[in-house]
Amino acid sequence: MSNAPAIVAAQEPIRRTPVAVLELLRGHRRVAASFVLVAILFLVAVLSPVMSPHDPLAVSPDSSYLPPLTPGHVLGTDELGRDLLSRILWGARVSLPVAFVAVAVGLFGGGLIGLVSGYAGGITDLLLMRLVDALLAFPGLILAIAVVAALGPGLRNAMIAIGIVAVPVYARLVRAVVLQLKQMEFVVATRSLGATPLRLILRHLIPNLLNPIIVQVSLSAGFAILAEATLSFLGLGAQLPTPDWGQMINSGASFLNNDPWLAIVPGAAISITVYSFNLLGDSLRDALDPRLRS
Amino acid sequence: MAFAHLLEVDDIHSHLAVKDGTVRAVDGVSFKVDAGETLGIVGESGSGKSMTALSIMRLLPRSGSIVQGKVTFKGRVLTELSEDEMEAIRGTEIAMIFQDPMTSLNPVYRTGWQVGEPLRIHRHVDTRTSIRAAADLFQKVGIPDASKRVTQFPHMFSGGMRQRAMIAMGLSTSPSLLIADEPTTALDVTIQAQILELLRTLNRDYGTATILITHNLGVVAGMCDRVIVMYAGRVVEQGRTEDVFARPEHPYTWSLLRSIPRLDADEHEPLKPIDGSPPDMVRLPAGCKFTPRCPFAIPRCAAEEPELLTVRDQLSRCWVTQAGATLDGDQGG
Numbered sequence: 001m002s003n004a005p006a007i008v009a010a011q012e013p014i015r016r017t018p019v020a021v022l023e024l025l026r027g028h029r030r031v032a033a034s035f036v037l038v039a040i041l042f043l044v045a046v047l048s049p050v051m052s053p054h055d056p057l058a059v060s061p062d063s064s065y066l067p068p069l070t071p072g073h074v075l076g077t078d079e080l081g082r083d084l085l086s087r088i089l090w091g092a093r094v095s096l097p098v099a100f101v102a103v104a105v106g107l108f109g110g111g112l113i114g115l116v117s118g119y120a121g122g123i124t125d126l127l128l129m130r131l132v133d134a135l136l137a138f139p140g141l142i143l144a145i146a147v148v149a150a151l152g153p154g155l156r157n158a159m160i161a162i163g164i165v166a167v168p169v170y171a172r173l174v175r176a177v178v179l180q181l182k183q184m185e186f187v188v189a190t191r192s193l194g195a196t197p198l199r200l201i202l203r204h205l206i207p208n209l210l211n212p213i214i215v216q217v218s219l220s221a222g223f224a225i226l227a228e229a230t231l232s233f234l235g236l237g238a239q240l241p242t243p244d245w246g247q248m249i250n251s252g253a254s255f256l257n258n259d260p261w262l263a264i265v266p267g268a269a270i271s272i273t274v275y276s277f278n279l280l281g282d283s284l285r286d287a288l289d290p291r292l293r294s
Numbered sequence: 295m296a297f298a299h300l301l302e303v304d305d306i307h308s309h310l311a312v313k314d315g316t317v318r319a320v321d322g323v324s325f326k327v328d329a330g331e332t333l334g335i336v337g338e339s340g341s342g343k344s345m346t347a348l349s350i351m352r353l354l355p356r357s358g359s360i361v362q363g364k365v366t367f368k369g370r371v372l373t374e375l376s377e378d379e380m381e382a383i384r385g386t387e388i389a390m391i392f393q394d395p396m397t398s399l400n401p402v403y404r405t406g407w408q409v410g411e412p413l414r415i416h417r418h419v420d421t422r423t424s425i426r427a428a429a430d431l432f433q434k435v436g437i438p439d440a441s442k443r444v445t446q447f448p449h450m451f452s453g454g455m456r457q458r459a460m461i462a463m464g465l466s467t468s469p470s471l472l473i474a475d476e477p478t479t480a481l482d483v484t485i486q487a488q489i490l491e492l493l494r495t496l497n498r499d500y501g502t503a504t505i506l507i508t509h510n511l512g513v514v515a516g517m518c519d520r521v522i523v524m525y526a527g528r529v530v531e532q533g534r535t536e537d538v539f540a541r542p543e544h545p546y547t548w549s550l551l552r553s554i555p556r557l558d559a560d561e562h563e564p565l566k567p568i569d570g571s572p573p574d575m576v577r578l579p580a581g582c583k584f585t586p587r588c589p590f591a592i593p594r595c596a597a598e599e600p601e602l603l604t605v606r607d608q609l610s611r612c613w614v615t616q617a618g619a620t621l622d623g624d625q626g627g
Contacts (some may be wrong), residue, residue, distance in 0.1 A: 184397035196381055199415070
């Protein structure tokens, strides 16, 4: 058996067995469904200039407070007669980019901290983790509000604030996975075949981090959307007259008694978006769980 | 070649920092390996076998360091090389395979890609060529359907097949020394035999010198030209395998051999374990470290540590046998 009989295998072309994204979508319906939802949201954000029936900023006092399903204004108009549907579609262009920049800030900041902390261990780990603990001690929104209060209101600072809130989550996650990976023999095995520490981290550790990170990114994107809306609702995020969902709820809240759709419509937009991202994260977590993989 | 020996380990001391002190994991170990030879290192868990191997590779865990001694490989002093120079030797000249084939391959990469990695690192071949080479290596180590197997992930391999893949990776650059750290411990008995047979074949066909680390004396008897017995970080006995097995000159080796269950033993004859437990490596006793468990111990043993000296055909670190006494089958206990 050890003198391998000459199976002329190596002459045959080497073909990869397909895996990856398509396989994942085919095998897991919840992943596919939530993936489609998120894709639609992105499409809306990209295409809102073409899709919007009206200019989201165009004021027309003659047609204010029109209820939903009015011809020409499917979702109605607000107190200044601006078309709600157009404002909702344009609002996606604010919320989604903010969420993604915030998640990117959290991912890179937290990921770097977690990687260094987990790989180096010892005193470095101890100090970095206490820093993370300190951040983690604040409730997320309070911390975000405090950061914006310090930096000043505005979308850019809202992104930074929400990103900072996400940092400890990623730091903890990445550190935990790195510690787990360090126990595996392939780490020493890879070094024993002459790989440099940098190669080990970049080519061997980081690819192993991708699954948990993908799941966490979709989950924290949901949180970031909500946090952005909250900050804007409080007047700390998007500034007038930018059409923003949180800010629309804020101005709609004054008319809750007579014209409740002014607040309900943007609220629904936020709910659907957050739900889509959470569903994606949740289903991905189930689909990518190695214990459930055959 | 111009070197007296392929590998010379000279009085290596490696320490590990632990919570309550320092563990002298390797404490003055010396041995030589010649080209094409198979050397066995046996000892129980924690005796310093693996730490000796990792010291040679200079891959001790972060808490560990080589504090003294010299490792010479093909005339180059490994313990004095820079990290860059050492990286050029790892995986080309010296390869290592590990105990647990379940975790020694990276789960996110196809096996062919991984097995070809030493070629990409050291020979700078492209990915396609390296995977093709991996398929050839898979055939050499007896993995059937190689061109399909290289495209599969480690979780699609059985334990034995993964260990074959690890061996293939170790062999990819034709190293002159292969260090196998308990390569069969995690495998089924039938698969163990196949993997050992494979190692033996490779040793014979390619002349790769092998250091085989194991706690299984049967493996040593079947595979190794010479054997080193380690206890508490020290070499306690060293010699040709036949000599050591026929007539151990250290009570630890003697006890190990006696503790192997025998098929021809009388019915109901109890197994003969070694009394006591391995020493606390942070607080080692003075004198010979085996004294508390030794059925032959004399007063001198607890006071003074013996040297590793020639006794009969081998080397032994024992006052009793160095004084000319024989280790008798029914003594002690």
